[in-house]
Amino acid sequence: MTVADPGAAAAAQPPVDRIRRHQWLATAGQAVRTPRGATGLGLVSFVVAVAVIGPFVAPDPPDALLTYPFGKPSGQFLLGGDFLGRDVLSRVLDGGWLLLLMAVTATVIGIGAGAAAGLSAAYLRGRTDGVIMRTVDVILAFPQLVFALLLLSILGPKLWLIVLAVGLTHAPAVARVLRSASLDISERDYVKVAELQGMRPAAVMAKEILPSLSTPLMVEAGLRLTYSIIIMAGLAFLGFGQPPPAPNWGTMINENRAGLALNPWAVIIPAVVIALFTIGTNILTDAIGRVALGVDRRPEEAALVDDLAPAEGGVA
Amino acid sequence: MSADGRPATVTGNGPAGRSGDFRLDVRELEIRGGRHGPPVVSEVSLGGRAGEVLGLVGESGSGKTTVALALLGYTRRGLSVSGGEIRLDGVDLLRLGPGELRQMRGAKVSYVPQDPAAALNPALRIGYQLREALRVHARIAGDPEARILEVMREAYLDATPDMLRRYPHQLSGGQQQRVGLAMAFACRPSLIVLDEPTTGLDVSTQRHILDTVRSLCRGYGVAAVYVSHDLAVVSELAAEVAVMYAGRIVEAGPTPILFAQPLHPYTRGLLASVPTPDSARPLTGIPGHQPPPGQRGPGCAFAPRCDFALDQCRAREPEQVAAAGRTVRCVRVAQIPAGSAPRPLPSAVAPHGATVLSVRGVSASYGSVPVLSGIDLDVPSRACVAVVGESGSGKTTLARCIVGLHRNWTGEITLQGVPLAHGARHRPRQALKRIQCVFQNPYTSLNPRKTVGQIVAEPLQRFLGLSRREQTERVVGVLDDVSLGGGFLSRYPDQLSGGERQRVAIARALVVEPDLLVCDEVTSALDVSVQAVIVELLRAIQAQRNLAMIFITHNLALVRSVAQFAVVLRQGQVVEAGPAEQVLAQPSSRHTARLMADVPRLVRPIPPG
Numbered sequence: 030m031t032v033a034d035p036g037a038a039a040a041a042q043p044p045v046d047r048i049r050r051h052q053w054l055a056t057a058g059q060a061v062r063t064p065r066g067a068t069g070l071g072l073v074s075f076v077v078a079v080a081v082i083g084p085f086v087a088p089d090p091p092d093a094l095l096t097y098p099f100g101k102p103s104g105q106f107l108l109g110g111d112f113l114g115r116d117v118l119s120r121v122l123d124g125g126w127l128l129l130l131m132a133v134t135a136t137v138i139g140i141g142a143g144a145a146a147g148l149s150a151a152y153l154r155g156r157t158d159g160v161i162m163r164t165v166d167v168i169l170a171f172p173q174l175v176f177a178l179l180l181l182s183i184l185g186p187k188l189w190l191i192v193l194a195v196g197l198t199h200a201p202a203v204a205r206v207l208r209s210a211s212l213d214i215s216e217r218d219y220v221k222v223a224e225l226q227g228m229r230p231a232a233v234m235a236k237e238i239l240p241s242l243s244t245p246l247m248v249e250a251g252l253r254l255t256y257s258i259i260i261m262a263g264l265a266f267l268g269f270g271q272p273p274p275a276p277n278w279g280t281m282i283n284e285n286r287a288g289l290a291l292n293p294w295a296v297i298i299p300a301v302v303i304a305l306f307t308i309g310t311n312i313l314t315d316a317i318g319r320v321a322l323g324v325d326r327r328p329e330e331a332a333l334v335d336d337l338a339p340a341e342g343g344v345a
Numbered sequence: 346m347s348a349d350g351r352p353a354t355v356t357g358n359g360p361a362g363r364s365g366d367f368r369l370d371v372r373e374l375e376i377r378g379g380r381h382g383p384p385v386v387s388e389v390s391l392g393g394r395a396g397e398v399l400g401l402v403g404e405s406g407s408g409k410t411t412v413a414l415a416l417l418g419y420t421r422r423g424l425s426v427s428g429g430e431i432r433l434d435g436v437d438l439l440r441l442g443p444g445e446l447r448q449m450r451g452a453k454v455s456y457v458p459q460d461p462a463a464a465l466n467p468a469l470r471i472g473y474q475l476r477e478a479l480r481v482h483a484r485i486a487g488d489p490e491a492r493i494l495e496v497m498r499e500a501y502l503d504a505t506p507d508m509l510r511r512y513p514h515q516l517s518g519g520q521q522q523r524v525g526l527a528m529a530f531a532c533r534p535s536l537i538v539l540d541e542p543t544t545g546l547d548v549s550t551q552r553h554i555l556d557t558v559r560s561l562c563r564g565y566g567v568a569a570v571y572v573s574h575d576l577a578v579v580s581e582l583a584a585e586v587a588v589m590y591a592g593r594i595v596e597a598g599p600t601p602i603l604f605a606q607p608l609h610p611y612t613r614g615l616l617a618s619v620p621t622p623d624s625a626r627p628l629t630g631i632p633g634h635q636p637p638p639g640q641r642g643p644g645c646a647f648a649p650r651c652d653f654a655l656d657q658c659r660a661r662e663p664e665q666v667a668a669a670g671r672t673v674r675c676v677r678v679a680q681i682p683a684g685s686a687p688r689p690l691p692s693a694v695a696p697h698g699a700t701v702l703s704v705r706g707v708s709a710s711y712g713s714v715p716v717l718s719g720i721d722l723d724v725p726s727r728a729c730v731a732v733v734g735e736s737g738s739g740k741t742t743l744a745r746c747i748v749g750l751h752r753n754w755t756g757e758i759t760l761q762g763v764p765l766a767h768g769a770r771h772r773p774r775q776a777l778k779r780i781q782c783v784f785q786n787p788y789t790s791l792n793p794r795k796t797v798g799q800i801v802a803e804p805l806q807r808f809l810g811l812s813r814r815e816q817t818e819r820v821v822g823v824l825d826d827v828s829l830g831g832g833f834l835s836r837y838p839d840q841l842s843g844g845e846r847q848r849v850a851i852a853r854a855l856v857v858e859p860d861l862l863v864c865d866e867v868t869s870a871l872d873v874s875v876q877a878v879i880v881e882l883l884r885a886i887q888a889q890r891n892l893a894m895i896f897i898t899h900n901l902a903l904v905r906s907v908a909q910f911a912v913v914l915r916q917g918q919v920v921e922a923g924p925a926e927q928v929l930a931q932p933s934s935r936h937t938a939r940l941m942a943d944v945p946r947l948v949r950p951i952p953p954g
Binding site for chain 2: 217218219221222223224225226227228237240241
C-alpha cells in the first residue's frame with residue numbers, strides 16, 4: 030500500500046499518473062527543487078551557457094594576435110593577452126563548446142558500454158559474468174588517464190580517438206556500479222514472468238530491468254561527465270587535444286602557465302570555468318541521488334510510508 | 346521485586362482503583378505523524394494483567410506495531426506520542442527522561458522482535474548477546490552466569506557452554522527465537538512485548554515457541570502483549586484480546602467471549618476470513634482496504650467496508666460502549682444480527698478428467714545439494730492439487746521445475762502427454778502459454794514501471810499476437826473476472842494494495858487461458874482478510890474455467906478451502922498424497938498428523954492453569 034492509495038472511492042484518484050510516467054524526469058524535477066539541486070543546476074547551466082553562447086558574443090577572433098604576450102587586462106582586452114598576445118576573453122568564450130561536446134559524447138559512450146556490460150553480467154550470471162567482470166578488473170587496474178594516454182600515443186592524437194578512449198575508460202567503473210544495481214532487480218519475480226513468456230534475454234534486460242535503473246544511470250552519468258571533463262582537460266594540458274591554434278580551456282591552462290605572474294587571468298579563468306562545471310555536476314548528481322534514496326524526504330512523510338508498507342513476504 | 350528498581354517519578358495514586366491487578370495500564374494513547382500530522386493511533390486503552398497474555402490483533406497498517414513499540418517508550422522516526430499515558434506498575438513511561446527510560450528498557454520492559462535472524466547480531470556469539478542485557482542492568486540479577494543458564498533452561502534451550510559459544514547462524518529459526526525470549530526474560534521484566542515472534546516459523550516450531558511463551562509468562566508473572574495478525578495463534582495464547590483497525594481498538598475483551606461471539610463487523614469479518622484445516626468452508630474476506638492515516642474520514646473508519654453502515658456511522662466516530670462482556674466501538678452493536686455459521690462447501694467434487702500434468706520421478710538439486718528426490722504427482726483436469734510442506738520441503742523448487750525456472754532436474758514432467766524441456770528457454774511458446782504461474786510476493790512480481798494494462802496485455806501480445814483492440818478487450822474482460830475492472834488499466838503497481846496486486850498477477854496468468862495454473866504461496870504475503878478474498882477468487886475461477894491448478898502453500902488450513910487433492914512434501918519427498926479430505930482428516934503418515942495437530946486453531950477452550 031502507498032500513501033497515495035485511492036481508497037474505496039474510485040473518484041478520489043490521486044493525480045500520480047502523469048508523474049509516474051517518466052520516473053526519472055520526476056526524480057530529476059524533484060532534485061532540482063531542492064537547494065542543493067538548484068545550486069548544481071545553476072552552476073552547470075552557467076558554464077554551458079558560456080560555452081554555447083560564447084562563440085557568438087566573443088569580441089575578437091580567438092586566433093588573432095592583437096595584444097602583447099601576457100598583456101595586462103585593459104579596457105579593450107578585459108582579461109588581457111595570452112602567451113602569443115591573443116585575447117584571453119575571446120578564447121575562453123570560444124574554447125568551451127568543443128570540450129563539453131566531446132565530454133558529453135565520451136560520457137554517453139562510457140555509460141552505454143558500461144551499462145550494457147554490467148547489466149549483462151548481472152542478468153546472465155555464470156561464465157558471462159566472470160568474463161565481463163574480470164575484463165573490467167584488468168582495465169580498472171590501469172589509471173584512467175594512463176590508459177587513455179596509452180591508446181593515444183599508439184594511435185595518434187585524433188579527436189574522435191580521444192572521445193572514444195575517454196569513453197571506454199569510463200565503461201569498467203560504470204559496469205561495476207550497474208552490475209550491483211541490477212543484481213537485485215534481475216531476481217525479481219516480474220523478470221521471471223518475462224522469461225516464462227519466452228522473452229529473449231536482451232529484451233528482458235532492455236524492457237524489464239533497464240527502466241528500473243534510471244536513477245543509478247543518472248547519478249553515474251553526472252559523475253562520469255565530471256570525470257570526462259577533467260580527463261579531457263588533463264589530456265589537453267598534456268598536449269593531446271585540439272591542435273594548437275584552436276582555443277580550449279584545458280590547453281589554455283598549459284599554454285599560459287609560464288606567464289602566471291604576468292597575466293594570471295589567462296590561467297585562472299579557464300581553470301575556474303572547468304571547476305564550476307565539475308562542481309556543479311557533482312552537486313546536481315548528489316541531489317538526484319539523495320532524492321532517489323529518500324534522504325531528502327521529510328521524516329514524517331517517511332514514517333507514514335514505512336508504517337503502511339507491509340512486511341516484505343513476512344507472513345510466511 | 347518491582348519496588349527497588351523503580352525510578353523516582355512514581356506518581357502518587359499508583360496502581361490503585363481501576364487498574365486493580367493491572368501491571369500495564371495504557372490510557373487514551375494517541376500517536377501522530379509529526380507534531381500536527383494526522384493521528385496514526387488514537388484513543389488506545391489497554392490493560393495487561395500479571396501472568397496473562399494480551400493479544401493485540403489487526404492487519405498491516407492498523408497501528409498494532411506502533412502501539413507495541415510505544416509500550417517501550419519508543420516511536421519510530423517521524424512519529425510522536427501526542428497524548429495519553431502508559432503506566433507500568435504505576436509509572437508513566439511517557440513522563441520519564443531518556444536516561445530513566447533507558448534504565449526501564451530491557452530491565453522492566455522488554456521486546457521480542459518479529460525476525461530473530463535479523464534481531465540477533467550475526468557477528469557475536471549467543472552467550473555474549475545474552476550477557477549483554479545483564480551487563481547493562483547489572484543490579485537486577487545476582488550471578489549473571491547462573492542467571493543465563495537458568496533463563497536458557499526456561500526457554501528450552503540447551504544450557505551448555507557449547508550453545509553459548511555458537512553464532513546465530515548456527516541455530517535454527519526456532520532456537521534463534523528462543524534466544525530472543527531468553528534475552529527478553531533475563532532481567533525479569535514486568536512487561537514483555539512480543540511482536541509476531543512466530544511469523545516465519547513452521548507450524549511445529551511455532552507450537553513449541555507458543556508453549557514456551559505461555560509457560561514463561563505464567564512463571565514470571567509478567568504482563569505480556571502479543572502482537573499478531575494471526576487470530577488463531579492469539580486465540581490459543583491470549584486471555585484478553587484487542588482488535589485494532591485504522592489506529593483504534595474496535596473491540597476488546599476476554600478471548601473466549603470475543604472469538605466465540607464477535608460483535609464488531611470488522612472482528613466478524615476477520616474471523617470469517619480465517620481458514621481452518623478441519624472443514625471445507627468458503628472463506629469470506631472483507632472487500633476494500635484500510636484507510637491510511639490522514640485519509641481517515643470523520644466517521645467510523647470501517648464504515649466504507651461495512652455491510653451494516655448507516656449515515657450515522659459515516660458522520661461521527663462511534664463511542665466505545667460496553668456490551669456482552671467486552672467493549673466495542675460500533676453504534677449498531679445491538680441491531681446487527683448474530684452471524685450465521687458459514688455454509689460448508691459442496692462436498693461433491695466435479696468429476697475430474699484426464700491427467701493434465703504428470704510428474705514422474707523428478708529429482709532436483711541446487712548445485713550438489715539435493716532438494717527433491719523422486720517426486721510423483723498428477724494433476725487431473727478441472728482439479729486443484731495442493732502441495733503442502735514446511736520451509737525447506739522443496740515445494741517451491743517443485744513449482745520452479747514445472748514452470749521451467751529451475752533447470753537442474755531429472756525425471757519426466759509431461760503436459761498432456763508431451764514431455765516438457767527442462768528450462769523455459771527450451772520450451773516451445775505453446776507450452777509456455779499453457780502453464781502460467783502466480784508468484785508469492787505481489788510486491789516484486791509486477792514491474793513497477795508498467796501500467797496494469799501493459800502488464801496484463803504483455804502475454805497476449807507475446808503468445809497470441811492479438812491486435813491492440815482485441816488485447817484491450819481481453820484485458821478488461823479478465824480484470825473484470827478478478828473483480829478489478831477496466832478502471833485499473835492505467836494504474837501503476839505502487840498505486841495498488843497487496844491484494845489488488847495479486848489480482849493483477851492472477852489476471853496476467855489467466856489472460857492467455859492456460860491449461861494449468863501454478864500458484865506458489867500466493868497468499869502468504871497478504872493479510873488474512875485479503876487472503877480469504879484471493880483464495881475464494883481462485884477457487885471460483887478454477888471451478889468456472891475448469892482449470893487445472895497447483896496450489897503451493899505452507900498453510901494446511903487453506904488446503905480444504907481451495908483444493909480437491911493434497912500432496913504433503915517433507916525433505917524433498919512425497920510423504921502422503923490423495924484427496925484433500927482424506928489426507929487432512931485421516932492422515933496416514935505421522936508427519937501429516939503432527940502438522941495437523943500443530944496448526945493453530947481458532948477458539949479452543951483455554952487450557953486450565
